[in-house]
Amino acid sequence: MCHLHCNLAPAHVKVGSHCNDLLVFERSLIYAGRHPVVTGQSGETTDKKVAVHSSRRMKTLDHDAVVIGAGPAGLLTAWTIAARRHDVAVLEEHPKVGEPDHCAGLLSLSGLKILGLEPPQQVIQNTVRAARIYAPSGRSLLVERGRHEAVVVDRRKFDAWLAERAVQAHASIITGVKVRALKTHDGSVVGVETLEDGAVVQRKAIVTIDAEGVQGRLSGSVGLPMIHRTSKYPAYQYEVQGADVDDDLVEMYYGRQTAPGFFAWIIPLGDGRARVGLASDFKSKPRLEAVMRHHPIISGKLVKASVLRGIGGTVLVGLPVKKTFMSGLVVVGDAAGMVKATTGGGVVFGGISGKIAGKTAALAVSERDASARSLGRYETSWRSLLLGQMRAMYLAQRAISSFSDRGLDSLVKNADELSLTDTVKREGDMDMQGTTIAGLLANPRTMIALLSAARYISPRF
Structure with a gap:
């Protein structure tokens, strides 16, 4: 009994x-x-x-x-x-x-493998193969390795x-x-x-x-x-439909006028649906709404889009x-x-x-x-x-945040022209980024790019 x-x-x-x-x-x-x-x-x-x-x-x-x-x-x-x-x-x-969910839902396939997880298909909304990084000027850098790198999941499911x-x-x-x-x-x-x-x-x-x-x-x-509270950035994102986005591509937008201290993103969910979000050190929601209306690239992708729901959260950067x-x-x-x-x-x-x-x-x-x-x-x-991985990523984030918009433009331009993405293709890992950062720093061409951009360092901290 x-x-x-x-x-x-x-x-x-x-x-x-x-x-x-x-x-x-x-x-x-x-x-x-x-x-x-x-x-x-x-x-x-x-x-x-x-x-x-x-x-x-x-x-x-x-x-x-x-x-x-x-x-x-x-x-x-x-x-x-x-x-x-x-x-x-x-x-x-x-x-x-x-519920409620607070996450963009982008998970690397390598990270899921480390965790021993194989999410069922009903959990997965999309798969992506690459990321495009935009400088404030609009110049971009495509980072890809020739295969699908991540899945977008419905965090509730x-x-x-x-x-x-x-x-x-x-x-x-x-x-x-x-x-x-x-x-x-x-x-x-x-x-x-x-x-x-x-x-x-x-x-x-x-x-x-x-x-x-x-x-x-x-x-x-x-x-x-x-x-510490200074390591907590407010974040906000909208799920939209009718967006003009590449279903295979995550997009990241840097710039102090766009998202000071962090970046804005577009994560495709498939069939014109996407998560459009932004984190910054203050006023993330009004900044996101301004970006969706006025950013020269993002706004163009959302001309026919309608909002399905909004999601707030916190991004940790420490x-x-x-x-x-x-x-x-x-x-x-x-x-x-x-x-x-x-x-x-x-x-x-x-x-x-x-x-x-x-x-x-x-x-x-x-x-x-x-x-x-x-x-x-x-x-x-x-x-x-x-800890070594997290320290490397923390220092990289601090360095990126220290560049003015002109410095970010210079960094993206030189990374493209000096083919620094070759190192990412060879050694890149969405999660263990410290290894990729170490590989980049060992490349003399990286030092050229950093020295060129260093003229525009303008610390915000």
Whole structure:
């Protein structure tokens, strides 16, 4: 007989979180969280999904691990822990996983391969083979390697697919849950305090993983460093239809009059649909609207376009925080600043950090040791793998932002005339850009281009 009060057949037994005081009922979608079930016969599973809701009696729950946030980093962390047969609960504050979405949705095929992900076709909206970079003057540089390099995904469907994958590994996902605070004891994080259906709930855990996103409020509350506000740029994008764009080509527009500190973009979705966006150090939405109306190139592509929806968000352009762990807690994804400063993309690096965190947390659970010494293995691993890449991209972003518009024009012109794209074709990687940057700096022609553009350095910082 099931030890839960639920409406499934008496033969099933619970294999998810310790939730003796939960009221369970069937549901077909991931909304309020589900725990997987197995039948009484060894190795046989049901195809039923059950949603987990708090009852009025529920006050305290115990888990091996709790993940705060159901973005890609949090879901990959949870999948990694659950795949090692540990009990993990993912707590998501929004009613649905993946909504609202804040991302342009451009993911490299090489990055997805690193993460071990093969998104289903219903998640993928388009594939792209190249990028065209525009200088303020309108001169452009085509960067391509002769093959498809990336996919454009619907982030709502992508995140929901990652959630389904985590549930299939026996993770529990509970939505509509506000994590109010991290609970500590003797200097260690021992779980979270949440607000669920109007009731305060204590969820204890051996390891807690903070994947809350760019706010970093919770990890900051226990003394870990937070992302500095100067590394957070507001971003906004519109999805449009009827645009005159190349479906195989991502476009990036640089210039201080267009997007000071960052760039504007057009990402094709196919059949004349596109995401047109911009990030800058201030006023991103009004800047985007002005660009869509008046930019000499972008506006021409949108003459017959109509807006389907608008999406706001935050782009991170700094380095990761200096410490991402303490006793009982690790920090992953955007909350830890795991992004590419050159593009603001965080899915791949966040996912890598999540998988490393998941392995570290699973080992800590197995050893019943969530001390700082044990969880410090997480930081050692991600720093060894990613920090050099992130530093190179951060310095490149700072350098690009220091050029005036004339300097950017000079840089694009010389890169084209000196065939610097040959190095990109040979060594380019959308995610591990540090390797490409090192290859460019080793090329004497790059120094010629940089020295020529250096006449127009005008730091903004």
